[in-house]
Amino acid sequence: xxxxxxxxxxxxxxxxxxxxxxxxxxxxxxxxxxxxxxxxxxxxxxxxxxxxxxxxxxxxxxxxxxxxxxxxxxxxxxxxxxxxxxxxxxxxxxxxxxxxxxxxxxxxxxxxxxxxxxxxxxxxxxxxxxxxxxxxxxxxxxxxxxxxxxxxxxxxxxxxxxxxxxxxxxxxxxxxxxxxxxxxxxxxxxxxxxxxxxxxxxxxxxxxxxxxxxxxxxxxxxxxxxxxxxxxxxxxxxxxxxxxxxxxxxxxxxxxxxxxxxxxxxxxxxxxxxxxxxxxxxxxxxxxxxxxxxxxxxxxxxxxxxxxxxxxxxxxxxxxxxxxxxxxxxxxxxxxxxxxxxxxxxxxxxxxxxxxxxxxxxxxxxxxxxxxxxxxxxxxxxxxxxxxxxxxxxxxxxxxxxxxxxxxxxxxxxxxxxxxxxxxxxxxxxxxxxxxxxxxxxxxxxxxxxxxxxxxxxxxxxxxxxxxxxxxxxxxxxxxxxxxxxxxxxxxxxxxxxxxxxxxxxxxxxxxxxxxxxxxxxx
Amino acid sequence: xxxxxxxxxxxxxxxxxxxxxxxxxxxxxxxxxxxxxxxxxxxxxxxxxxxxxxxxxxxxxxxxxxxxxxxxxxxxxxxx
Numbered sequence: 246x247x248x249x250x251x252x253x254x255x256x257x258x259x260x261x262x263x264x265x266x267x268x269x270x271x272x273x274x275x276x277x278x279x280x281x282x283x284x285x286x287x288x289x290x291x292x293x294x295x296x297x298x299x300x301x302x303x304x305x306x307x308x309x310x311x312x313x314x315x316x317x318x319x320x321x322x323x324x325x326x327x328x329x330x331x332x333x334x335x336x337x338x339x340x341x342x343x344x345x346x347x348x349x350x351x352x353x354x355x356x357x358x359x360x361x362x363x364x365x366x367x368x369x370x371x372x373x374x375x376x377x378x379x380x381x382x383x384x385x386x387x388x389x390x391x392x393x394x395x396x397x398x399x400x401x402x403x404x405x406x407x408x409x410x411x412x413x414x415x416x417x418x419x420x421x422x423x424x425x426x427x428x429x430x431x432x433x434x435x436x437x438x439x440x441x442x443x444x445x446x447x448x449x450x451x452x453x454x455x456x457x458x459x460x461x462x463x464x465x466x467x468x469x470x471x472x473x474x475x476x477x478x479x480x481x482x483x484x485x486x487x488x489x490x491x492x493x494x495x496x497x498x499x500x501x502x503x504x505x506x507x508x509x510x511x512x513x514x515x516x517x518x519x520x521x522x523x524x525x526x527x528x529x530x531x532x533x534x535x536x537x538x539x540x541x542x543x544x545x546x547x548x549x550x551x552x553x554x555x556x557x558x559x560x561x562x563x564x565x566x567x568x569x570x571x572x573x574x575x576x577x578x579x580x581x582x583x584x585x586x587x588x589x590x591x592x593x594x595x596x597x598x599x600x601x602x603x604x605x606x607x608x609x610x611x612x613x614x615x616x617x618x619x620x621x622x623x624x625x626x627x628x629x630x631x632x633x634x635x636x637x638x639x640x641x642x643x644x645x646x647x648x649x650x651x652x653x654x655x656x657x658x659x660x661x662x663x664x665x666x667x668x669x670x671x672x673x674x675x676x677x678x679x680x681x682x683x684x685x686x687x688x689x690x691x692x693x694x695x696x697x698x699x700x701x702x703x704x705x706x707x708x709x710x711x712x713x714x715x716x717x718x719x720x721x722x723x724x725x726x727x728x729x730x731x732x733x734x735x736x737x738x739x740x741x742x743x744x745x746x747x748x749x750x751x752x753x754x755x756x757x758x759x760x761x762x763x764x765x766x767x768x
Numbered sequence: 769x770x771x772x773x774x775x776x777x778x779x780x781x782x783x784x785x786x787x788x789x790x791x792x793x794x795x796x797x798x799x800x801x802x803x804x805x806x807x808x809x810x811x812x813x814x815x816x817x818x819x820x821x822x823x824x825x826x827x828x829x830x831x832x833x834x835x836x837x838x839x840x841x842x843x844x845x846x847x848x
Contacts, residue, residue, distance in 0.1 A: 542848035567778040567845035
């Protein structure tokens with residue numbers, strides 16, 4: 246007998262048990278599944294099992310081998326009945342011998358769970374009322390899995406489109422996730438786990454906040470996770486984004502994050518969007534998800550996500566950090582609930598209060614706030630936030646003080662028309678160039694708004710003579726020239742876009758931002 | 769004069785050089801208190817950009833202050 250078998254007649258546990266005996270084994274654990282006389286309120290008289298045997302045996306043997314390898318047990322086996330069974334008959338048997346009981350129980354549990362999950366077996370119940378019906382295996386319904394094909398490489402992956410990439414190829418061979426420690430919570434349980442498996446979360450930004458959010462949501466078994474991030478991994482990211490490594494430098498964050506998350510949990514569907522969130526793509530990105538976690542480092546994106554969440558009536562979890570502090574807020578689509586604009590009616594300008602590059606940050610600060618965001622997301626999806634009233638939570642990692650500041654809906658804030666559709670249809674705000682030379686030839690005057698220390702690292706050939714550091718502009722030490730046609734340039738195109746937008750709103754028509762900043766030219 | 773406990777966040781903390789202080793003030797409202805402290809610490813941030821919370825609740829700038837109030841000035845932050 247192989248490690249997994251089907252049997253057409255009654256199972257013989259005693260005989261199977263002998264096959265597991267080994268001098269090195271200090272114990273034996275087994276599980277028997279019996280035919281019971283009821284299911285979902287109906288009286289069952291007998292049932293029939295049908296299996297696709299060749300595939301079932303191959304998958305079953307794989308499961309047993311996984312259990313032996315994973316838990317280090319001595320021997321393991323499983324036999325499943327097929328055909329017609331009466332009440333009380335043995336439907337499935339699992340046995341494990343091991344040096345110690347802990348591994349034996351764990352491996353036994355693993356095997357039965359996985360067999361129910363993965364082996365193609367169908368069950369037909371015959372009820373007392375004369376009816377009968379085929380019953381789905383319980384787990385297939387709770388955690389939809391796909392043995393799906395590899396990524397469809399025919400998709401366009403250009404930076405302009407909100408395309409999605411998914412890849413489930415790693416699924417079939419990796420071990421199944423073990424959620425026992427969270428299912429053990431009375432408030433979670435199997436029902437809560439099923440809710441997480443059925444949920445879909447969009448994470449905007451895979452940086453200091455996004456990394457822990459992605460890790461904890463994937464590990465918790467969220468069914469589908471979308472990652473939006475148009476950046477590549479840079480050396481200066483790693484101290485606060487340890488999901489990435491030095492070998493990943495220059496690779497798109499979304500793709501690297503997806504790889505790591507798939508290795509963490511094969512059952513989560515990961516979709517990557519290697520683009521920046523823009524007014525044009527944000528609604529499409531948000532659609533199809535139950536909850537948004539906003540993890541970017543700029544106000545522009547935060548308000549973009551806020552407005553899209555309001556339009557789609559979906560909850561969103563926001564956080565941001567500054568040096569040793571962080572702020573956390575959740576939006577819920579409820580009439581009395583404040584949004585980000587209720588709190589900050591004057592959408593703040595980027596550059597005014599510093600970002601991680603300018604102000605500096607220690608890794609655990611965004612990690613703490615990101616972990617809080619993941620917790621808020623799980624609470625929302627599990628319904629554990631019933632008693633929570635709207636608030637802004639501030640966390641100071643130096644003094645270890647947290648503060649919950651009660652927030653109220655601002656009656657002047659129009660939730661029906663969030664942000665007043667502020668993106669206009671006039672000239673595009675962003676221009677795209679392949680090289681700096683092309684940008685120079687465009688006839689626009691190039692203005693570098695990075696800080697002096699950022700310019701100090703530039704290779705020759707990427708020098709822009711005209712320099713107006715954003716910090717001096719926002720503090721009023723310098724003024725942007727009112728006349729002329731300008732292409733504003735920063736490192737990644739975030740600060741430049743924010744400044745261009747502000748200058749436009751002040752009536753300056755011919756200012757543009759270099760899309761993606763200097764980083765886009767370099768790549 | 770009222771004794772008010774004040775707490776600062778982010779750039780305000782940097783400018784003030786402390787995350788909290790207790791002040792004796794004649795300011796009648798949160799707005800007046802901010803003006804007074806902005807002048808003392810050279811905050812440079814307009815009040816319109818900030819939010820104020822009194823006793824752990826976001827408040828109007830016109831809210832009258834009473835002795836023992838805990839006032840928090842909060843600028844928005846964006847880092848991530």
